[in-house]
Amino acid sequence: MISVRNLKSEKFSTRFENSVLHTIEKYGLVSRKEKILVACSGGKDSTTLAFILKRHGFEIEALHIDLGLGEYSRNSLRNLAKFCKDNSINLNVVDFRKETGIVLEKALVNCMKHGKSPCSICGTIKKSIMNRKARELGFRKVATGHNLDDECQSLVMNVFRSSPSAASFGPLTKPSEGCGLVPRIKPLFFCMESDVKKYSKLSKLPVSGGICPYSKNVYRREIKNWMDRLENEFPGTKMAIVSNFTSFAKGLCRKTCTRRTCKSCGEASSGETCMACQAMGMAKTLSRNFRKS
Ligand code: SF4
Ligand code: ZN
Numbered sequence: 001m002i003s004v005r006n007l008k009s010e011k012f013s014t015r016f017e018n019s020v021l022h023t024i025e026k027y028g029l030v031s032r033k034e035k036i037l038v039a040c041s042g043g044k045d046s047t048t049l050a051f052i053l054k055r056h057g058f059e060i061e062a063l064h065i066d067l068g069l070g071e072y073s074r075n076s077l078r079n080l081a082k083f084c085k086d087n088s089i090n091l092n093v094v095d096f097r098k099e100t101g102i103v104l105e106k107a108l109v110n111c112m113k114h115g116k117s118p119c120s121i122c123g124t125i126k127k128s129i130m131n132r133k134a135r136e137l138g139f140r141k142v143a144t145g146h147n148l149d150d151e152c153q154s155l156v157m158n159v160f161r162s163s164p165s166a167a168s169f170g171p172l173t174k175p176s177e178g179c180g181l182v183p184r185i186k187p188l189f190f191c192m193e194s195d196v197k198k199y200s201k202l203s204k205l206p207v208s209g210g211i212c213p214y215s216k217n218v219y220r221r222e223i224k225n226w227m228d229r230l231e232n233e234f235p236g237t238k239m240a241i242v243s244n245f246t247s248f249a250k251g252l253c254r255k256t257c258t259r260r261t262c263k264s265c266g267e268a269s270s271g272e273t274c275m276a277c278q279a280m281g282m283a284k285t286l287s288r289n290f291r292k293s
Pocket of ligand 1: 120212
């Protein structure tokens with residue numbers, strides 16, 4: 001016999017999946033004919049995304065970048081490998097160290113010692129590896145597990161610290177043709193983090209919930225707490241911020257998509273040297289300094 005609790009859970013899961021499919025359809029993120037490379041960290045968001053896409057008949061493969069960050073990385077890869085095996089998803093693993101020649105852990109430890117944000121280095125290099133691998137593997141779409149909370153925090157942080165980039169905001173980032181950047185899609189763009197968590201639990205997905213030991217971004221945490229408080233007091237705040245900026249960004253996108261080529265690596269860049277090459281240079285210096293100390 002199905003209990004009321006189970007029925008409620010089933011309804012929630014169906015509603016959640018439908019909301020993801022609705023975003024895919026409304027924003028034309030991907031067609032059934034396209035193969036999607038899902039960037040999988042082993043965490044709840046990307047695993048949930050891969051699970052829903054596979055369950056609804058999309059042709060997907062997973063891409064994991066093994067960052068070599070101790071137990072956290074080992075757990076993430078173990079969980080992801082199990083998930084992919086259970087769901088017959090081909091898993092592509094890239095070893096960060098082999099790919100870049102950088103021991104990321106050393107670079108990040110030193111990064112923190114110097115009061116710099118580890119995520120700006122790590123995230124930028126990961127994005128560049130992801131793009132190159134997607135191209136090499138012949139994928140024309142990369143899907144990431146960013147949720148509404150992630151997007152809302154990034155947007156507010158950018159408003160306060162620099163200027164929000166309209167070109168890379170929204171559930172679909174579509175770069176200019178021929179610039180070498182693979183379009184990125186975010187089907188969980190309008191999903192609250194708490195709902196993703198609930199869905200992944202109900203679906204019994206193998207995710208540990210472990211947090212990256214270098215994700216100590218105090219500023220982001222402050223913004224997160226602030227947004228959570230606002231959401232509690234005024235439900236719908238996060239959705240309103242993200243939806244309004246999504247419509248606003250649409251109008252600006254064409255003006256902000258002009259790109260040049262990086263003089264070091266030849267990839268698309270908004271300046272002379274791309275962000276990834278700058279981050280790699282910084283990471284190399286930081287990891288070398290680590291050995292001396
Ligand atoms: Fe890298 Fe930051 Fe993500 Fe950790 S939280 S994996 S340092 S981007
Ligand atoms: Zn470059």
